[in-house]
Amino acid sequence: MKSLLHIISSSFTAGLCIGIAGLAYLKNPDIIGAVLFGFGLLTVVHYKLKLYTGTAGFFTNKKEFFALLPILLGNILGCAAAAASFRYCMEVTSLSAGIVEKRLSTDILGCIILGIGCGFIMTTAVQFARENKFLPLLFGVPVFIMCGFYHSIADAFYYATWLSMENIARAPDVFVKWAVTVFGNFIGCNLYRILLSKWLTSEDKDKTAKDKLAIDANDSTYKKAS
Numbered sequence: 630m631k632s633l634l635h636i637i638s639s640s641f642t643a644g645l646c647i648g649i650a651g652l653a654y655l656k657n658p659d660i661i662g663a664v665l666f667g668f669g670l671l672t673v674v675h676y677k678l679k680l681y682t683g684t685a686g687f688f689t690n691k692k693e694f695f696a697l698l699p700i701l702l703g704n705i706l707g708c709a710a711a712a713a714s715f716r717y718c719m720e721v722t723s724l725s726a727g728i729v730e731k732r733l734s735t736d737i738l739g740c741i742i743l744g745i746g747c748g749f750i751m752t753t754a755v756q757f758a759r760e761n762k763f764l765p766l767l768f769g770v771p772v773f774i775m776c777g778f779y780h781s782i783a784d785a786f787y788y789a790t791w792l793s794m795e796n797i798a799r800a801p802d803v804f805v806k807w808a809v810t811v812f813g814n815f816i817g818c819n820l821y822r823i824l825l826s827k828w829l830t831s832e833d834k835d836k837t838a839k840d841k842l843a844i845d846a847n848d849s850t851y852k853k854a855s
Contacts (some may be wrong), residue, residue: 636679637802640700643678644707644782651708651786652715654774655724662773670751670770674758679781681811686752686818701811704782712789725790732784733776733802737809740779744813745820754820766782781811802826 644772650669654662674678679700687692715721735743756768773780788803 636696636699637703640679640703641707643709644675644704645682646672646678647680647704647782648708648711648786651783652721655721660771660775663774666774667767667770668800670735670754670766671763674766676756682748682751682780682814682818683755685748685815686821705785708786709789710785712786716790720794721790725787728787729791732806733778734808735801735806737805740806740809741813741816743777743779744810746776747773747780749820750778752821756828779810780815781807781814784810
């Protein structure tokens with residue numbers, strides 16, 4: 630129970646960070662906003678917060694795999710809280726309308742493909758950041774945004790700023806497009822291991838395992854609650 634609460638708390642905070650980064654992009658929907666969005670992922674990596682797109686490519690057992698569900702839930706709640714707060718004190722609905730309409734006009738296969746592109750970049754960026762190499766992260770975030778790739782957690786924030794009683798009838802379509810983006814992100818996050826697992830040497834696998842142990846040394850998420 631303690632472990633689950635930690636996951637929810639950490640992932641909720643990560644959702645707040647992505648919400649703040651998403652607002653920066655809504656206010657500056659260009660290369661400047663794309664660079665500013667990097668604040669969200671930098672914060673997540675520095676504080677070792679649980680972000681779906683930052684963890685989906687690094688699970689090593691069933692327990693960590695199933696932990697992705699509460700991580701996703703916490704991220705959504707954090708984004709929703711950020712969106713509700715921003716909607717209370719400023720006009721953001723009109724700012725996110727263009728992004729949402731683009732998502733809804735993309736077919737399911739397109740959402741999956743664009744989600745894969747984002748997931749691939751996110752795993753790359755986080756892997757380098759975990760090794761204290763932050764340039765790939767600083768470049769990776771603007772790259773996925775300028776390429777038009779879909780980030781499911783950022784999209785959760787955009788949808789939350791846009792949905793209202795006036796367009797609630799479109800909620801089912803929103804959910805479908807968001808859900809397939811989550812799936813696409815998952816595939817993209819694991820593209821390295823899907824494509825390269827057969828070519829990894831035992832030394833590579835040992836190094837990956839040791840790196841993960843070192844990274845998780847200060848993270849109690851998957852430890853048994855005392």
